[in-house]
Amino acid sequence: MTVGTWVTLAALGAFHGLNPAMGWLFAVARGLQERSRTALLRSLPPIAAGHLASVGIVAALVTATRSVTASTILAVAGGVLLVGFGLWRLLSERHFRWAGMRMSAAQLAGWSFLMSSAHGAGLMLLPVLVHEPTAGGHAGHLSAAPMGALPGLAAAGVHTVAMLGTALVVAVLVYQVFGVGVLRRAWFNVDRLWAGVLVAAGVVTLIRA
C-alpha cells in the first residue's frame, strides 16, 4: 500500500473517531457518571475494539475476495452498495437501539460493533481497498484468500488506531476542558456528513472501476 493509502485510512479513522455517535460521547458519559477520568479511558478500548471488528470484517473480506475475484465486479458492486447505503443513511431517520447505559466492557464492544456496522463504517474504506494491488502473486487461487485478508486487517488496524487516537483526544478535551456544554454548540450533524461521505466514496469507487 502506498503512503497515500495509509494516510487516507488514518484520515477516515480520524473522521470516525470525531463522530460522537461512534463512541467518545459514551466514554465521556461514563467518565462523568463515575466522576473518574479512568472510567472514561477504560471505556475507549472496548469501543475501539468493536469498531475494529466491524471495519475489519469488511476490509478483510474485500482484500481477500479481491485475491480471487475480478476487481471491476467488486468495485462496481461495492460502489453501488456504498451509494445505496449512503442514501439510505441520508434519508432514514431511524435510530439504532441496542442496550441501556450500564454496560460491561464486552457489551460496550458489542454496542460499538453494531453502531459502526449500522453506520457502514467499514464500507467507507472500500474505495481505498478495492484499488490496492492484490496481495502476493497468488491471485486467482482460493488458497490465497486467508493471506489476502491480511492487508485488509492491517488497513482496519491503522484506521482503528487513528479512530481511537481521535476519540481519545476529543473525549479528554470535552471531559477536562470544554465540558459537555460544548455539545450544544459544536455537535454539528455528523450523520448527514457521514452519509455524504458514503455516497462520495461510492461514486469514486464506481468512477475508478
Place this chain on the structure above:
Amino acid sequence: MARWTPDPTFYPSPGEAVNAPAEKLAYVAAFDRTATRPDAIVVLDTDPDSPDYGRVVGWTDLPHLGDELHHFGWNACSSALCPTAPHPHVERRYLIVPGLRSSRIHVIDTQPDPRQPQVVKVIGPEELAKRAGYSRPHTVHCGPDGIYVSALGGADGAEGPGGIAILDHTTFEVRGAWEADRGPQFLAYDMWWHLTQDVLVTSEWGTPSMIEDGIIGELLLGRRYGHAIHFWDLAKRRHVQRVDLGDQYQMPLELRPAHDPTKSYGFVGVVISVEDLSASIWLWHRDGDVWAVTKVIDIPAEPAEPADLPDLLKPFGAVPPLVTDIDLSVDDRFLYVSCWGTGELRQYDVSDPLHPVLRGSVHLGGIVRRTAHPSAPDEALAGGPQMVEVSRDGRRVYVSNSLYGAWDDQFYPDGVGAWLAKLDVDVEAGGLTPDVRFFPHGDEFRGLRVHQTRLQGGDASSDSYCFP
C-alpha cells in the same frame, strides 16, 4: 427535518438547563367537561415584556369531542443528547397530546407559528389498542429511542393491565407495548426513569371503571386503588421490584426522580391515607441491592364543618389535602406540592431529600377556604393548585386548578371554574409570591377547564439528562 446543529432547547446536564432562557409561551391542556365542544391546547403569553403577558394568545381546537385532555409532552427533549442513541438534531417541535377519556393521541405541531399550533396527526384508540393493547393514554416522556406513553387501561374495554406504549420518534406510529415482562404490575398511572441507570419507575392509580365516573368511596375505603410503585429494568424492559407503600396510602401518583443522573432517588406523592385523610410524599432510594421507600412529608387533613363539605367528605368533618401533583426543580432543590383539597401550594427544600424543610406556601382556592387571587381579591376561587409546572431556571411556577372532570365535580360540586396562576420563586431564600400580573381565569378559557401546562423549550418535568 433534522437540523444541522442540536436543538437549542436541549441541554446535556441539569446544571446547563438551569441557565436556559425564560419561556415566552406556555401551552395548556383545556377540556370541555360536557364533551359538547372540542378540547383545546391554549397558548399563554409568559413574556413579562409583552403587552399580552398573562393572556391567552393562541387557541387550537381538537378535531373530535370528549377527549378529556390531561397530561401531554414533547416529541423530543434533552434525552436526545444521550450517548446510547444520540440524535441531537431532531426538533422539540411536536406536542404529543393524549385524550385520557377518548384514548386518542394527538400530534400537534408548534411550528411554524408557536402561537397557532396545528394538529397534524391523530392516532385513533383502535391503533393504540391493536398495536400496544392499551387504552386511556396518560403520561408522555420523550425517551432517547422513542416516545413513551403510559396508559391506564387495556384494549377493547379491558380494565387492564395498564402499561406503556412506545411511539415512533419520527412517524408517531404506535410501535407496541414496552413491557417484555410486567411481573405483578396491573395498575398504571405515571412513569419516569433514572435514564443513565437503566431504571424505570411506574406508579398506580386505578382502572378506567374505578376513575371515570368519579372516585368510588367503597373502593377507596376498601383500599382498592393503587398503593405501590414498580421498578423496572429500562434496557431489558422487565419488572424488577414492587414496593408497597401500605394499603392505607391510596393512589401514589406523580413520580419525580432526581434530575441529576448520578442520583438514585425520587419523590412520589400519595393522594390520601384512608386512616386519617392525610396526604404524603415518599422518597424512593436504594437500600443495598433493592429499592426502598421512606415517607418524608406528611400533610394532615384540616378539620371543617360538614355543612361546608361536599357529600363525599361530610362524614369525615375534615378537608383532605389531596396531594394530586408534585414537581421537582431542575436543580433538585425545591419540591412543589399541590394540595388540591385545602387549596395550597407548598414549597419544600429537599436539598437533603430524606429531610425536606417547608420553605414557602401560597393559598389559592380550596374546598373550604376558597382563597382569592391577590389580583382579583373579591372572587372566591374554586379548585386549588393542581397541576404544577416549574420553569427550567426554577424562578417561576405555574399552577392550574382542575384535577379530572368527574373528580372536580365531586369535590367542587358548585363548579370548579378555570384559573391558572403564576408564582415567583425566591431561589436564594426560598418562598413563593403570586404574580399579580398573571392570572388568566374565567371567560378567558371559554368555559373549558384547564389542566397541565407545558412551557416552551421545556420545563422541570419534561426533560431527562444523561450528563451530570
